[in-house]
Amino acid sequence: MNTNENTDIAALMQGMGKAAKAAASELASASTAAKNTALTESAKALRDSKAAILDANAKDMAAGEKKGLKGSFLDRLMLDDGRIEAMAAGLQAIAELADPVGVRLSDWDRPNGLHIERISTPLGVIGVIYESRPNVTADAGALCLKSGNASILRGGSESFHSSAVIVTCLKQGLKAAGLPEDAIQLVPTADRDAVGELLRLVEYVDVIVPRGGKSLIERITAESRIPMFKHLEGICHTYIDDGADTDMAKNVVLNAKMRRTGICGATETLLVARTVAPTLLPGIVDALVDAGCEVRGDTDAVAIDGRIAAASDDDWDTEYLDAIISVAVVDGVDQAIAHIGEHSSQHTEAIITEDSKAAEEFLNRVDSAIVMVNASTQFADGGEFGMGAEIGISTGKLHARGPVGLEQLTSFKYVVRGTGQCRP
């Protein structure tokens, strides 16, 4: 790319940032009714534009096939009637969620008569960078809108045509509601330099939400000058304590690993207490192997069950996102917590036990966004948490941690009401 094109992209992104900030300022005081009208009208526009969306998606699919993209990638890229309807229904569901802006989070009186309220406000402008799934365009734009934020969406180049039609539908909704159309913008170029420019728009963009694989997140983390809500990976652990119920342990581990292996909340490592490992492991390995899962383990695990292959050092730090699990035998809850402290990505960890003391020890001391007792790590999801929807999961400790829903897309301000108080 030559210098002129680089300059053009920098100017393009600056312009988008400026327009987003202006839209955000209007959006911050938009009524709940207007935001909901925009969402329901966007849903209507998506349904009315089914043919145009399918056409655009066919172009993306053809290009993807020509490029030789993997089947799983093409499956994520593909839209059909059902998926378009699901997108529209998703927008309506977000319209039905409570408005997270303008909520009085707390309030108190001071002895001098000042009344202080903490009131939720939008964050401002959110940049969302994602890969091939076109439905993220609708989801992310809608979540940002409902939380009063303007969004700059940067989808994968492979889904560009599909996303462009979807954003046109969202803009129809904004227009119908009398809201600024720049509240939702799609980066109109597949050029990768646009991402670099977006990550430097510190003046205009308040948060970056990257969604995608580890390499995408690593690249964005290294480049971004803007704070992020992100998780790099989900190396989730399930620990079977010596106080575990046998059947529950087997069922929960099977679900935690195998329900869907490709999600960040899937368990990647199983820790088993030494006292119960010989009796429990064979049954669990039966269930995992039957379900098509490869089992790797430390020497203690291998000694217990011959179907377990020897794990390498790397296994303990690997997010398989596949039908593979690593198993380590530990002395008890202390060693389990130590193993998690060393290898976890601070996403989600679970203990299976009937011993409430061990459970509390684990819940208190494990430093992850989500800690569970007697439940599958696959519940690590904004929908399952009752948040209605999520734009991602954060393993950071600042602002948002765990599922990032509407509430996590807001900030707050202090509103102070006085009667002429001066500070002594």
Place this chain on the structure above:
Amino acid sequence: MNTNENTDIAALMQGMGKAAKAAASELASASTAAKNTALTESAKALRDSKAAILDANAKDMAAGEKKGLKGSFLDRLMLDDGRIEAMAAGLQAIAELADPVGVRLSDWDRPNGLHIERISTPLGVIGVIYESRPNVTADAGALCLKSGNASILRGGSESFHSSAVIVTCLKQGLKAAGLPEDAIQLVPTADRDAVGELLRLVEYVDVIVPRGGKSLIERITAESRIPMFKHLEGICHTYIDDGADTDMAKNVVLNAKMRRTGICGATETLLVARTVAPTLLPGIVDALVDAGCEVRGDTDAVAIDGRIAAASDDDWDTEYLDAIISVAVVDGVDQAIAHIGEHSSQHTEAIITEDSKAAEEFLNRVDSAIVMVNASTQFADGGEFGMGAEIGISTGKLHARGPVGLEQLTSFKYVVRGTGQCRP
């Protein structure tokens, strides 16, 4: 500085980071009683070490005088019996505040029987970078400790001897309470490269809190790879609406500007509604000039009162931190909000009015951390807000906004309790 010394400083800071992280892990589950014991024993140690502190401070003062430091700087650096006692009392006051860790922030049940709690946790390791005031060493270390965080303190080189003795007292408190002494560490070198290394310890440090002048904050912002709780400056506005009470307007503006001119919550720009400017301004200028304040204004303001000097374009973007105020005449609340949107640092803004409609408009639409009606902007302070103490003020919108007290130094985790639930 040669390469060996640079390598040494990098290794030194890595070691401090690692030690802080290990201490933070212990501190996260420390009892409230242990943390409070550490604080009260630290207070005792400060009182017992008065002579040593005064000796160390005398060394710092002598070096500062030799270096030709300004009187105001030396005043901030100076310790005496009263200031040491105030530091000790400050530690005791922090011991008396509620523990912000382990608080159930919210909890709810899911239809599948899962019980979800959101529980406050420490952030981890906090790096505090500050200028000459040695009492920040005690304050910041104590606030981090009470909120379960380990701290790495980097004071100004001018206060190095004083801070070193203060940290020794804090470590005595930690030891007496059975808590890790590495929970509070002072960077043991005045070398500026240590700051650069601290700002790159992404693996160990969770948040940086810079406290100081604009140039310090700008330098740290440009260099830091770690998120920050900070404010660059406080360009605070007071707007006198046409619905303002005359006496209240005069009293509040005088207090907002002149109570202390050197704090970030001091009003720097006065906006006055056009309809009331001719009747109100002269009285306000009387009061300001009597108090020793220089008044600069736009052409409308100058036309109303001859004592007002013509302001330059820069005045509207200047944090004077001095007995100077800029005055602009505006058409009404809309133009006041627009002026603030353009020139404010999003710290604190106030409207003086008896008109509740204008007040609500201002409170809703001004996008600052703190918005006030009929009160002095000098109330922008964690103590005045009833938070007990603050480590700083944040103008960012992520995590902490406004005064940063104990609560803002915490994160949270989700604790999920089940009875064997698997995700369908």
